[in-house]
Amino acid sequence: MKKQSVMDMDVRSSALGNGVLKKPVTNRLYQTSTMAALLDAVYDGETTLDELLQHGNFGLGTFNALDGEMIVTDGVVRQFRAEVTIDSPKTKETFEELVDSLLGNPNLFGAIRFTGEFQRVDTRTVFCQCKPYPHMLEVVKKQPTCTMENVMGTMIGFRTPVYMQGVNVAGYHLHFLSEDSKRGGHVTEYRLVRGQLEVASISDLEIQLPRTEQFAKADLNPESLSEAIRIAEGG
Known part of the structure; x- marks a missing residue:
């Protein structure tokens, strides 16, 4: 660097309650x-x-x-890093290639925000569940989906390193919000027309784990973990 x-x-008060000046803080x-x-x-x-x-x-x-x-x-x-102006259509694949080139180091997290015009955005959401909770792969079978065409909005999310699969979603995890804030959801497919792209590398990570009984009994390392995540994320 x-x-x-x-x-x-270290910002502190310069006076005590009795009017006696406190020794100035040396920064x-x-x-x-x-x-x-x-x-x-x-x-x-x-x-x-x-x-x-x-x-x-x-x-x-x-x-x-x-x-x-x-x-x-x-x-x-x-x-x-500097904003990048996208002025030609990009598919999901070509957009991710561009972001990868801007972020560089694939072993760091990346934050992504694209604001502009979308030729098409496919999103999904999930219904609120009732106990006993069904497996997520069962939930996503009934998830409502939405296709928006020629829409303005913002797509934000993260690129997660592959070694974090299971702790997070390895690769790209993106959500979309329309310009009028009335439509949005988890992004499964998209095609960009033009707009502004911002990215930032992230090297610090803090995770707080649940202390619930359900988490204690959960199988967090199944053989089909990567395939289950792919299905759940709509990949």
Whole structure:
């Protein structure tokens, strides 16, 4: 990475209730490289993200090769690359190829948002279930589907690394919301016409697991896990 500035954000009151001034908090700014170096095309550095976060939890900067804008908040690093304008029709396959090329590292998560015109979007939703709950593969057999044509809207979602299959849905998991917010759902197929694409790489993951009896008894590693996920997701 090149040229980042971080600090520990520690905002405190400067006065006590009795009117006695409290000793001012000393904040320290940590920076790698300089703006002058950046202007002279010195885009690569030696500082890793782990090393950077040892010096603060709040900051901004850029990455090696000038690969997007860095935003650090609460100790979480986010990378935002330039928006891409899509001005020619793209199928699901060609869209995913484009996103893959923009995100790069396939072993990191990716966030995706596309806003624009869709030639077609196929979505599905599921009905609320009653106990005892049926298996999800039974639920999706009765799921209502919807096909929208020549519609404006936003498609958002995530690209998950293949090694996370079962913990999440490996590959692309996308949802659609129409511009008027009246239609939407889980996306199973689509064709884009034109619009704006935004992507961001994600390297931090936090998972909170259920502590319910149902989760304790669940079979989370069946032999047909990948096939079951494919069917459930409409793949």
